[in-house]
Amino acid sequence: MTVEPFIGLSALLFAIGAIGVLVRRNAIVVFMCVELMLNACNLSFVTFARAHGNLDGQVAAFFVMVVAAAEVVVGLAIIVSIFRTRRSASVDDASLLKL
Amino acid sequence: MSAVSVQAIVGAAPSPIEAPDVDYATISPLLIILGAAVLGVLVEAFVPRAYRFVTQIAVAVVGVVAAFVATVVVGAGLDTVDGEVTGRGGPTAMGSLSVDGPAVVTWAMLLFFGLLGVLLFAERRLDGGLSAFTSQASTPPGSADERHATRLRIEHSEVFPLAMFALGGMMFFASANDLLGMFVALEVLSLPLYLMCGLARRRRLLSQEAAMKYFLLGAFSSAFFLYGIAMVYGYAGSFGLAEISTAVSSQIGGQNLLLAGMALILVGLLFKVAAVPFHAWTPDVYQGAPTPVTAFMAAGTKAAAFVAMLRIFFVAFGGARWDWAPAVWAIAIITMLFGAIASIAQTDVKRMLAYSSIAHAGFLLVGMAGLTSGDGVTSVSAVLFYLVAYGAAAIGAFAVVTLVRDAGGETTHLGRWAGLGKESPVLAVAFTIFLLSFAGIPLTGGFISKWSVFAAAWDGGAWPLVVVGVVASALALFFYIRVVVLLFFAPPQGDGPTVAVPSPLTWSVVAITVAVTIVLGVLPGPLLDLVQQAGAFVR
Amino acid sequence: MTEYTPVLVLAAISGAFAVFSVLIAPLTGPKRYNRAKVDSYECGIEPTPQAAGGGRVPVKYFITAMLFIVFDVEIIFLYPFAVEFDLLGWFGIVEMLLFIATVFVAYVYVWRRGGLEWD
Numbered sequence: 001m002t003v004e005p006f007i008g009l010s011a012l013l014f015a016i017g018a019i020g021v022l023v024r025r026n027a028i029v030v031f032m033c034v035e036l037m038l039n040a041c042n043l044s045f046v047t048f049a050r051a052h053g054n055l056d057g058q059v060a061a062f063f064v065m066v067v068a069a070a071e072v073v074v075g076l077a078i079i080v081s082i083f084r085t086r087r088s089a090s091v092d093d094a095s096l097l098k099l
Numbered sequence: 100m101s102a103v104s105v106q107a108i109v110g111a112a113p114s115p116i117e118a119p120d121v122d123y124a125t126i127s128p129l130l131i132i133l134g135a136a137v138l139g140v141l142v143e144a145f146v147p148r149a150y151r152f153v154t155q156i157a158v159a160v161v162g163v164v165a166a167f168v169a170t171v172v173v174g175a176g177l178d179t180v181d182g183e184v185t186g187r188g189g190p191t192a193m194g195s196l197s198v199d200g201p202a203v204v205t206w207a208m209l210l211f212f213g214l215l216g217v218l219l220f221a222e223r224r225l226d227g228g229l230s231a232f233t234s235q236a237s238t239p240p241g242s243a244d245e246r247h248a249t250r251l252r253i254e255h256s257e258v259f260p261l262a263m264f265a266l267g268g269m270m271f272f273a274s275a276n277d278l279l280g281m282f283v284a285l286e287v288l289s290l291p292l293y294l295m296c297g298l299a300r301r302r303r304l305l306s307q308e309a310a311m312k313y314f315l316l317g318a319f320s321s322a323f324f325l326y327g328i329a330m331v332y333g334y335a336g337s338f339g340l341a342e343i344s345t346a347v348s349s350q351i352g353g354q355n356l357l358l359a360g361m362a363l364i365l366v367g368l369l370f371k372v373a374a375v376p377f378h379a380w381t382p383d384v385y386q387g388a389p390t391p392v393t394a395f396m397a398a399g400t401k402a403a404a405f406v407a408m409l410r411i412f413f414v415a416f417g418g419a420r421w422d423w424a425p426a427v428w429a430i431a432i433i434t435m436l437f438g439a440i441a442s443i444a445q446t447d448v449k450r451m452l453a454y455s456s457i458a459h460a461g462f463l464l465v466g467m468a469g470l471t472s473g474d475g476v477t478s479v480s481a482v483l484f485y486l487v488a489y490g491a492a493a494i495g496a497f498a499v500v501t502l503v504r505d506a507g508g509e510t511t512h513l514g515r516w517a518g519l520g521k522e523s524p525v526l527a528v529a530f531t532i533f534l535l536s537f538a539g540i541p542l543t544g545g546f547i548s549k550w551s552v553f554a555a556a557w558d559g560g561a562w563p564l565v566v567v568g569v570v571a572s573a574l575a576l577f578f579y580i581r582v583v584v585l586l587f588f589a590p591p592q593g594d595g596p597t598v599a600v601p602s603p604l605t606w607s608v609v610a611i612t613v614a615v616t617i618v619l620g621v622l623p624g625p626l627l628d629l630v631q632q633a634g635a636f637v638r
Numbered sequence: 639m640t641e642y643t644p645v646l647v648l649a650a651i652s653g654a655f656a657v658f659s660v661l662i663a664p665l666t667g668p669k670r671y672n673r674a675k676v677d678s679y680e681c682g683i684e685p686t687p688q689a690a691g692g693g694r695v696p697v698k699y700f701i702t703a704m705l706f707i708v709f710d711v712e713i714i715f716l717y718p719f720a721v722e723f724d725l726l727g728w729f730g731i732v733e734m735l736l737f738i739a740t741v742f743v744a745y746v747y748v749w750r751r752g753g754l755e756w757d
Contacts, residue, residue, distance in 0.1 A: 010329075018319075027311060034318045037323075041329045044326070044333065045329050047333075048333040052336035054337075056336075056337060062718070063282070064325065066711050067286045069710075070286065070290060071318055072704075073704045078293060078307070078314050081239075082307045085240055085304060114725075116730075118726075137740060143747055
């Protein structure tokens, strides 16, 4: 099996996610981009697991999915609480802590 | 479906999997802390509200103390391992944890910080009988619902189980022996901290904003860390630090994967230790988070993340040290200089302490860049000593911040602190001692710790870093002295700062941290011996 | 081909059960129609053209969704265990019971603190 196309795709997804985090302004969308990055990692894990012929990478993908779910719950709780206060989920509006 | 038909599908009959050998006694400190956290969740569910806060304090304190005792027992029973370098203890639980000398010392250190943190969380005399945490995090700040909850004296006693989970994650992070365990530990320590940052009773808008910034940037950086893990796994075919080390020294496979993986892992960890250029979150989060949480986080996260970083880079990537050392050098230099220079411009006490924490990350990186092992001051022992001294002083300094108040809660503007020496000489002297320790003045723990990281770096040939470090220390000293002058000699603004009268909880935290800071400066021998006997990491 | 026989048998049984259930329900069940029963199905709530308050959905849905996600995904660890439970022996069973007990602690917390109450 050639690994390169899968790793290339995963790197592309990771880059899309990273750029999204940097340029998007809605906290929910920023967070979705982070999730995209985590899933790009998962793609790498299962690809390398296949290439190396061991199961470690697949197990890692399970753990990453669970951690990502926990992160969703914590993150959305924070974002929703801030939205209820400010009626906005834009990361630009959150600027009280600027120097 | 019966087992027979499953085997018919699979083909050959598989042999039973051997049950893993887990030495529960060795990992008992970790199990006790996580058990205390789970028990705390049950307390939250079943104990009536009137007794909840007190019960939670009891569970947390008993858990931390029991785990500390267990850590001492485990530490005393570690076998000495003779290898290339002397070490103590070794991997346990199928190689997923390495309970070695540095790990046990870090556990003890983290539990000490955790106990001080719990004491600060438990303080209720400062704000009219209410804790520093909001009545109900789900209500918008300033709403009628929030006032109603405050009137009913509802409190978020969940901070105690959250702190225990974070503490368990930190301990796991410092002792994990494979990269996947490290990722899980990183999240277990981070997620509760994200939540705790947003729970301040006063200035909740700032607190929520800090939580969101910390969360988004933290999740971003852990994605980098994870992608780095994926790359290293692709290179070595395993998550175990020992297997990766073997692969690195035998130079199998494509070096590009290894280089990419090391760089990404370094980014994720440098974010957690707040090194420049990954420090942007630090001032905002330290300022916005409830001050007891800031104290716990500043000391604990830095300690856990630094030990984990040393473990990954010394154990797994030790064979590729000439690839990563230049990056650590560069980051150490800019972190020290930036932290020192930026703290001069600060007008807020908590932001100032945040920039000081950034500068200290730089000094710790100097110790790491020395790469010294063997006899005398090693990189690992120097960093461990530094973490104890810095953590104690940081917790003490933030404990003082909780006490200087006005009508709106804590008053953190530096100008409002003018004349604190007249208002409360004891507190001003304590804060001065912490600042002098941050600056590295002799007879404080900060001096010995700076000396030991510089010595480790010098022995390792990293003398340019030592020179920059001394320059940065001198810059920072100028600023700290300015603050001390402000505390004692500047005329107070208006009616000056008021100092709240805390319960013995906060007083004891301030007293303990002052004592540790001075003892480490005057009598550093015992701790220096301890961190040196801890030896190197064992894989 | 023989190794696929159990799969085919299982598929046939489940297919037959599905068809049987659909066919038998209108024949044997009581026929008490009311307005709710002929309405379009929307997760058990009154269907509305737009959520009350201008397109915003009550936060109760958020809590339910979050609880669902976190408990749903935690159970992911049961899958690998279920595939090889007979090879793991008692150690695997004890570990899984511990894991489920921990998840259950979280569930008890949610239940006692009113996370499962709708109003």
